[in-house]
Amino acid sequence: MTQPRATPAARTDSTQDTIQDRGNSDSAQAPEDAETRDAQDDTHSTHTARTPSPADLRRHLTTHLDEAARTWLEHALDEAAAHPGIHGPISPWELRLAEAGRRCGAAHADAARVLILHAARAGTDALTRVYFQGTADERRAVLHALPHLVSGPGALPLVEDALRTNDTRLLTAAVGPYAARHLAPHDWRHAVLKCLFTGVPVEHVADLPRRAHGDGELARMLGDYAAERTAAGRTVPEDLNRVLDLTESVTPAPGTDHPHGKES
Amino acid sequence: MRIFDPHIHMTSRTTDDYEAMYAAGVRAVVEPSFWLGQPRTSPASFRDYFDALLGWEPFRAAQYGIAHHCTIALNPKEANDPRCVPVLDELPRYLVKDNVVAVGEIGYDSMTPAEDNALATQLQLAADHGLPALVHTPHRDKLAGLRRTVDAVRESALPPERVLVDHLNETTVKEAKDSGSWLGFSVYPDTKMDEERMVAILRAYGTEQVLVNSAADWGRSDPLKTRKVGDLMLAEGFDEDDVDRVLWRNPVAFYGLSGRLNLDVTGTEATHEGNSVLRGAPKDPHEPDFGPGDGEEPARVPVAEV
Numbered sequence: 001m002t003q004p005r006a007t008p009a010a011r012t013d014s015t016q017d018t019i020q021d022r023g024n025s026d027s028a029q030a031p032e033d034a035e036t037r038d039a040q041d042d043t044h045s046t047h048t049a050r051t052p053s054p055a056d057l058r059r060h061l062t063t064h065l066d067e068a069a070r071t072w073l074e075h076a077l078d079e080a081a082a083h084p085g086i087h088g089p090i091s092p093w094e095l096r097l098a099e100a101g102r103r104c105g106a107a108h109a110d111a112a113r114v115l116i117l118h119a120a121r122a123g124t125d126a127l128t129r130v131y132f133q134g135t136a137d138e139r140r141a142v143l144h145a146l147p148h149l150v151s152g153p154g155a156l157p158l159v160e161d162a163l164r165t166n167d168t169r170l171l172t173a174a175v176g177p178y179a180a181r182h183l184a185p186h187d188w189r190h191a192v193l194k195c196l197f198t199g200v201p202v203e204h205v206a207d208l209p210r211r212a213h214g215d216g217e218l219a220r221m222l223g224d225y226a227a228e229r230t231a232a233g234r235t236v237p238e239d240l241n242r243v244l245d246l247t248e249s250v251t252p253a254p255g256t257d258h259p260h261g262k263e264s
Numbered sequence: 265m266r267i268f269d270p271h272i273h274m275t276s277r278t279t280d281d282y283e284a285m286y287a288a289g290v291r292a293v294v295e296p297s298f299w300l301g302q303p304r305t306s307p308a309s310f311r312d313y314f315d316a317l318l319g320w321e322p323f324r325a326a327q328y329g330i331a332h333h334c335t336i337a338l339n340p341k342e343a344n345d346p347r348c349v350p351v352l353d354e355l356p357r358y359l360v361k362d363n364v365v366a367v368g369e370i371g372y373d374s375m376t377p378a379e380d381n382a383l384a385t386q387l388q389l390a391a392d393h394g395l396p397a398l399v400h401t402p403h404r405d406k407l408a409g410l411r412r413t414v415d416a417v418r419e420s421a422l423p424p425e426r427v428l429v430d431h432l433n434e435t436t437v438k439e440a441k442d443s444g445s446w447l448g449f450s451v452y453p454d455t456k457m458d459e460e461r462m463v464a465i466l467r468a469y470g471t472e473q474v475l476v477n478s479a480a481d482w483g484r485s486d487p488l489k490t491r492k493v494g495d496l497m498l499a500e501g502f503d504e505d506d507v508d509r510v511l512w513r514n515p516v517a518f519y520g521l522s523g524r525l526n527l528d529v530t531g532t533e534a535t536h537e538g539n540s541v542l543r544g545a546p547k548d549p550h551e552p553d554f555g556p557g558d559g560e561e562p563a564r565v566p567v568a569e570v
Binding site: 005089090095098099100102106109133135136137138165167168169202 | 308315317319320323356357360361362363523524526528
């Protein structure tokens with residue numbers, strides 16, 4: 001924790017290096033580009049701006065799952081690829097999606113579920129259905145799958161639903177590359193602020209440097225939040241200043257009227 | 265003392281309870297779906313409740329280092345309301361979920377034909393989904409209810425060794441045990457069982473297939489009753505292995521029949537980095553935010569404000 005700054009406008013030091021480091025993230029590329037990307041660097045981490053492609057996930061699980069789980073997953077993926085769409089009250093691939101946690105283990109459940117959704121070529125309608133019929137774990141996997149499966153903004157209601165929760169696991173998944181591409185400025189700023197409120201590290205916010213850059217309104221919101229924390233005698237999250245640095249170069253609009261809502 | 269409370273309604277409890285439970289040794293709970301006090305009027309209301317049992321509540325529990333699973337069912341009381349019965353058709357979608365470790369609470373309330381139908385239907389669903397069943401026994405006309413429950417299980421596709429018959433007492437324990445089912449006892453401040461009677465039953469019937477729960481809910485109840493039974497067992501001459509069997513290994517064995525029990529709460533990494541239940545770290549970093557524990561503190565770093 002660090003001491004808050006009085007106003008965002010007081011910031012003068014440059015953050016260009018940081019922006020260059022992260023601003024050219026490939027997370028905004030088309031899904032087909034993600035497919036062919038080399039898997040070397042970050043299939044083991046959720047802490048980078050870069051999202052593993054389905055091919056990355058498949059390689060990772062092939063290496064890490066035990067024999068029984070690997071066999072189960074291969075069957076599930078073949079089945080989903082052969083029989084996508086809706087079949088009866090619960091399609092077989094939706095059943096596989098539900099049971100992926102106990103079949104593959106909690107550590108690999110997200111990846112397995114993203115692969116099943118990908119194999120079933122789930123579109124916005126199917127993703128919406130399984131999201132709203134899913135457990136928190138299944139919902140998280142749907143959010144992770146969005147950048148691979150939905151090209152337009154049609155699945156934004158799922159992101160917005162997740163952002164209304166206070167479950168940090170859902171919040172973390174909601175602020176991925178799909179949100180970076182499609183979330184409107186107001187909603188995106190509130191997503192960043194919610195991460196700060198709930199302690200979701202902002203390194204999970206995809207494409208943060210690009211979207212934060214020059215965002216005076218975000219800077220204003222961050223400054224007000226810092227001031228509110230300071231007035232209450234509380235520390236200011238380190239991440240707040242980090243994001244504030246990324247907004248650099250724009251003076252916040254003065255005198256903006258704004259409510260202070262309590263999250264709950 | 266490690267404790268698994270096999271029947272507790274945490275949606276009705278506060279974070280103070282989670283804190284006190286962790287401090288008392290509770291590391292795992294099963295939350296059966298049940299009546300909410302206020303009657304529901306539609307399947308939609310059940311769906312939201314089931315979703316909470318599979319979403320928000322396990323998240324809340326994980327904040328306190330407690331593994332949370334649930335059982336899903338149409339409860340006996342609301343099985344009598346025709347507006348609620350259609351939820352039976354939606355249960356299969358829930359019974360495949362990872363965190364669902366049994367069908368329950370099912371059983372009898374007033375022993376009506378509607379309850380007969382719901383019980384039989386849901387015992388079959390348990391058999392179909394490879395799940396055990398948690399069966400509530402009625403508050404009124406208890407022994408007759410127990411007998412009818414045992415008959416219903418016998419007529420079902422579910423073997424009795426995959427059934428936990430709950431809320432037993434001195435009048436019902438023998439016949440329940442003879443049926444081959446697992447034996448559940450709810451220890452309450454005033455009603456059902458108390459610690460002394462519980463220990464007497466353990467002495468008379470042994471610890472095999474016996475589970476003790478607090479069944480704490482929105483009524484007068486105590487989420488620490490499991491610990492109090494463990495303490496009294498030790499004071500009355502049972503050893504630590506007996507206590508561990510009743511308060512940990514038996515519930516693990518019963519719900520483990522589902523093949524879905526995952527007692528590792530470290531799978532919720534994000535909750536350890538952030539927190540949306542605790543509404544901010546204590547203002548003074550030296551101010552304790554936890555009661556004294558008997559083991560390591562849950563691995564969480566409360567930093568956020570909600």
